[in-house]
Amino acid sequence: MTFFGNAIYILPWLIIVETKLTKLFPPQLPRGFIAGGGVCGIKKDGGPDLALLYSESEAAIAASFTTNRVAAAPVKLSREVASGGRCRAVIANSGGANAATGERGDIDARRMAARAAEALGIDPALVAVASTGRIGRFLPIEKIERGIEELAAVVRRGGNGSAAAAIMTTDTRPKEIAYQFEVEGRPVRIWGMAKGAGMIYLKMRVAGPPHATMFCFLLTDLEAEAGFLRTALAAALEQSFNRITVDADTSTNDTVILLANGSSEAKVEAGTAGSAVFREALDRVTRELAWMIVADGEGAGKFVSIEVSGAASDDDARRSAAAVANSPLFKCALYGETPNWGRLLAALGYSGAELAEDRIAVWAGDLQVVRSGLLVELEPGRAEEELGRERISLKVDLGLGEGRDVYYTCDFSPEYVAINKE
C-alpha cells in the first residue's frame, strides 16, 4: 500500500486550509539541522541500525513516551532531557530495545548519550536517546559507541533519508515527510520521520510515564518555547498516534520527540496567527506519519478508517471506534473481504459505550450496510466490492448525541502471525 504518497485524507469535520502548507518533495530538513543513518552492527542482517539527529543551535524540546510501566532505559533518560526543555541531538538505534535490562541498561543509555555528546562537542545532558527492537537483551554497547563516532563524522543536511531507514525494524519502508509554511513572511519547515509496524496501540502522554516500538522524531526551525511545543504536541498526538492501532499491544519504548531550533527566525507563541499554522502543520505531519504506520502495519493489506458520530459523548465515540479497530474477528473479516457487519455490531456492543441498538447506522464508503441496527439487504457482491478496496472508510452513526471520533487501523492477516512468531 503506497497510496499516501501524495494523497491527503480530509475528514469531513476537519477541514485543512490547503493553501498555507506546501509539502516538500523530497522531504528536506529544516534549517540548522543535520542528520544521518548508518550501520553499527546491532542487526544480524547488517541493515542500518543507528540514526543521529543534530541541531546546530540549542533547540526547545517537547516529548512524549509510552505509558507502559516497564520503561526502557532510553525512555527514562530522554524523559529527563525533555523535562529540562532543551536539546541538541537525538541518538536512536534499532535492533535492540534496551528495555527490561536493569541498571546495565541505564548505564548503556547514558553511554550512548555521552559518546554522541563527545563526538559532537555538546553537553551530554542535551542528548536524547531512543532504542527499538527486542526487549530484554543488552545492547552491544561497544559496537554502538564506535558507530556513533563514525556517524557523527558524516551527518549532513541531506542525511534525513538514511536516518529514516536506520530506525526501521519490521517496517517495509521508511516513513518521512516535510512541509513548509510561512510565519510573518518567513519560510518555516517541519520535518518528521517515524517507524511502527507492530505492537502499536498507543496511549501516550506528553512528558508522562513511558514503553519500544513506535518512534516519531519531528524537527522544525521555528522558534518556540518548550511549554508551547508541549501543548501543541499533546494536541497533535491526540488526533494522530493516539488514534491508530495495529494489534492492541502497547510497547515499552514508544517515543515522540519534537525539536524547534529557531533557525528560521520566525517565532510563535500561543494565540498568534503563526501558532495556528504551525499547529496545523504539526497535526498534519503527525497524522500522515500515523497513517503511514497503519498502512505499513505488520502483515497489513488494507488501511481502514472508522469514524463514529452520533455518540452520547466524545468519549463514547472514541471507545466505540477503538473497539471496532481492535476487534480481531472484524479485522479477519476485513482481510477476507467478507462483509460481516455483525462482528462490527458486536464490537460496538462490548465497547462500553451507551447504545440503542435500533438507532445504529453503518456505511462502508457510501454504501449503507446497517440501518436501525439491522443489516441492509444488498445486491450480491456490492459490499464485497467496497471491502475489496485497499482503503476502506467505515462510518458509524450511533444516533444518540453529538459525540464523534475516528480511529485508523489495518486488516489482520496470517502474515501478522508469521512475522511475530519469531
Add this chain to the structure above:
Amino acid sequence: MTFFGNAIYILPWLIIVETKLTKLFPPQLPRGFIAGGGVCGIKKDGGPDLALLYSESEAAIAASFTTNRVAAAPVKLSREVASGGRCRAVIANSGGANAATGERGDIDARRMAARAAEALGIDPALVAVASTGRIGRFLPIEKIERGIEELAAVVRRGGNGSAAAAIMTTDTRPKEIAYQFEVEGRPVRIWGMAKGAGMIYLKMRVAGPPHATMFCFLLTDLEAEAGFLRTALAAALEQSFNRITVDADTSTNDTVILLANGSSEAKVEAGTAGSAVFREALDRVTRELAWMIVADGEGAGKFVSIEVSGAASDDDARRSAAAVANSPLFKCALYGETPNWGRLLAALGYSGAELAEDRIAVWAGDLQVVRSGLLVELEPGRAEEELGRERISLKVDLGLGEGRDVYYTCDFSPEYVAINKE
C-alpha cells in the same frame, strides 16, 4: 489437543478433595432430564444444528448472559425466563445467532419457545432459548419449528451426546462432562455441555446484561432454590468462563444456564455440607468445560495457563494475567515456540497493575526465565523445550503483595485468521 480427557488440572492454591466426586464415563444425564440433538437445516453443510434439553418436572434455574450491549433476541427472552426462577426446557440452535435482528428476531425467539412448549406440553414461559452463529441474519424459523417438533418426539435419556454435537459451530469436537457425588447418602449428578471456539473473552454476570458464541448448559438432579443456584453459579463462572480468553472479542449471545430439578430427592441450601460438595462439583464442571473451550480455540495448538502471584491486589493480579493472555504478540511467540519474555513483560507493563520492574520473576514450567526483571541466561534450547509442549504453565511473581489470579488461553496461529476471514 485432547489431554483433558481424564486429566484434572490442580492449581497449587485450589486443592480439590478428590474422593467426593466421581467422573462419569461416558457422561450421563442426571435423573429426570432428557435431551437430544438433530438437523433442522439451518447449517448449509447439513450438520446438526438444533438441541433440546427437557426436565420431567419443573426445575429451578440460574443463568448468566454476555455483558455485550448488542443483545441477541434469545438472550433477552432467556433472561426473562431466568428472572422467574423456574424452567422446564432449553431449545438451542447453531448456525444463526438471531442477534441484530430487531423485532423479527424477538418474534422468532418467542416462536421457538412456543413451539417447544407445545410439542412438550408445557408452559412456554418456562422455555429458555439460545442461538449461536452468524450475527445479523434472520433465522429460517419455519425450518426450526419443524425441527423442534421432530426433536421433541425423539428426546431421550441417552440423547446428551447428540445435543452436545448440535450446538457446535467452529468447535472441532463436542464438549460434555458429568460428575456424581453424594448428598446425605443420596447420589446426585451434574452434567454440562459447552461450545466455544472464537469470540471468547467473557465478561458475564449472573442475571446481568447480555451478547453469541459461548454456551454452557448445566443440569443437576439436586433440589435447590434459584437464589442458591445463582450464588453458586456466579462463583463458578468467576473461576472458569470468566478466566479464559481466545481472542479478546466478546460475543452477543454468550449463555450459561443451570437447571436443578430435584429428582435426586437430595436438597441443599447455603451453609450445608451438601452445598459445599455441590459447589465443588459445579466449579469443576464449569472449569473443565472452560478449559475444553480454550484447548479447542480457533486455530489453537497450545493450552496456556498464566498464574500471577505477588500482585499488590487480586484485581492487579487479574489485570496482569488477562493482559498477558490477551497479548497478540506474546501469543504469536507461543505459536512460534519462541521465548520472547520481553513481550510478556511489556504486557504486564501496560496492564495497569502496579509494578516494580526489578521484582518481577517469571517461570515457564519449573524453568525460571525472568529474575529481578531481567531475562535469565539459559542453555540454548532450554526455553524452547518448555514452549514446545502442548500445555504450557507460566507463573509470574510480581513481588509486591498477596494478590493472585490465573487466566487460561491458547496460542495465536495463522489458522485463526483463516477460520475467521469468512
